[in-house]
Amino acid sequence: MTTAQRPTLEAVAARAGVSRATVSRVVNGSTTVAEPIREAVTRAVAELGYVPNLAARSLVTQRTDSVALVMPEAATRVFSDDQVFPGIIRGVSQELEAADKQLVLMLAGSPAGHHRVERYTTGRHVDGVLFASLHGADPLPGTLARLGIPVVVSGRPLGDVPVPYVDVDHVAGVTAAIRHLIDSGRRRIATIAGPQDMVAGIERLSGYRSAVADAGLPELIAVGDFTRESGSAAMRQLLTEHPDLDAVFAASDLMAHAALRTLREAGRRVPEDVAVVGFDDIETAAYTEPPLTTVRQPIVELGRRMTRQLLRLAAGETIEQAVMLPTELIRRASA
Amino acid sequence: MTTAQRPTLEAVAARAGVSRATVSRVVNGSTTVAEPIREAVTRAVAELGYVPNLAARSLVTQRTDSVALVMPEAATRVFSDDQVFPGIIRGVSQELEAADKQLVLMLAGSPAGHHRVERYTTGRHVDGVLFASLHGADPLPGTLARLGIPVVVSGRPLGDVPVPYVDVDHVAGVTAAIRHLIDSGRRRIATIAGPQDMVAGIERLSGYRSAVADAGLPELIAVGDFTRESGSAAMRQLLTEHPDLDAVFAASDLMAHAALRTLREAGRRVPEDVAVVGFDDIETAAYTEPPLTTVRQPIVELGRRMTRQLLRLAAGETIEQAVMLPTELIRRASA
């Protein structure tokens, strides 16, 4: 730790022959500085390799120019093979880069980890907090909002807390998928639902229920948790309980992928005997056997929009409570 | 931004009836504080909900208690469906959580983004920098090391810069894979190599070359870039140039996955006609048709070890220049 002292504003000021305040003005882009002086300062900054000390700046401005993105650690595991996790990060990162702010990533695993997130975010060490893929009804977003700390979550928060959110239109996506199945003559349409403690799981199931109800078709439901393992189990259960099913809508591509294999093992042909539709459009979907018809969600855009909303909120603007992003049915060979 | 003023050390000191210095001692766990006083301070901290202002602390300690993880943005795309990206983040995050430090994630996409990373890291806004999945010979790690800023990279850096790194033992992994193919009677073993501007691509190819040379077998090589698209193209090229091949070692599971499909389309049975082995052991590998035999690399552990090395370096310890992590051949049905 015995590194050469970094130049300070004072040093730059001395070199440029001006006051510290003037250097500060130039560095922060104030317009009230005469051109020759601005140039002299700019030169001194370059010569000395001056970089502002962010801690000192934060201390006085009360801003940190960084935002936290909080995800349950499970997200990196459950979705490990899915673009949700990297996609959101990418979207968030792009927008923050444009706004020249830093991304502090917090994966909350253990209860201790969650407590750490709570301390860090309520301690105002960041200018805003983004929550992704919440499970259940976490009270933290609501707490932060009440403290006046800008917060945006992905997915309508459970428990009806007044926190702004961005979500994809699950119901419209599912409706399009079911309609496509009906249009191609399917009448015994089952679903492998997602976990019922996550909004995405809940919404996709309720979308399925309304869609089949509207068409006067029966509900054939098995519940999974978005993973492949759960998809296999759910598919087996459906085949046992409803051997005459002719289509399956899985609430995630991972579960759809597993269903494809389970159907093959059971001697059912896809799509001849059973049509399969997934949700997410992960990259693997184009490479399954047969390639998977699925509902694409704009996941990078989700990250971007969340971030844009957060930055507007942090800038003092008032923002919409909810933003809904469209989905799109991608037709491949499985249905 | 008109939120209630947060309590400062001063406020806690006043409430506990001691000096600011004593509160600081208690908060930072100094032992030279009498028990009754320590208790009074602890109570005051709790009552006021005091949380230290990190910016103020950083200003005087010259530490930030945060480390940056730098990845090329392409990593989130190329490997989108692979666990490399989330796996490394998870490993890094786990170790940082244990050390109570924050993770600042920087995805460098554009040249402007790279410049931003350079400014931020050389500006000493973090206590150390981790680089993952470098392409080509980035000069930044070397620059940082020269500035005395702790740096650890994943994968032996190209260009022979004296920067400590952690890597998986690619050569041993490939050797095990090729030996397995030879042991099962394969003699015309081709490879789909990875990009030759990344260490992983280079090492896996050189491992292949030595292994086949040692066995007196010919080299049959096509080069891809780790993605599925490139895997299909390379597989088609190999089939054209060497129609008699009886095995393929792909330098990534994504390319192996594409090769599987291309082989099927070409009428080759796997593993009867052509055995296929991949590298990475992504989750999808167990779900390909047939399930993929592959070389598993401990990717979460890679992130953990990088972080541990970095923390030791930041603590002033001297560390090994290179750490090598073992790989393991996972035998499934494709070979």
Added chain:
DNA sequence: GGGACGCGAGAGAGCGCTCTCTTGACAGGG
């Protein structure tokens, strides 16, 4: 030609914390 005004630059206070130095109290030895 003199006073008011506008604008660019400097002075200086402080953001909240840590840490060295000093002080004060008490115990023990000569």
Added chain:
DNA sequence: CCCTGTCAAGAGAGCGCTCTCTCGCGTCCC
């Protein structure tokens, strides 16, 4: 009994920056 050593707690000086306030100078108008 005084001096010294020890240890706990306080005083106070900054860390590097921003921002308000002040000052000085040139300009314009009457």
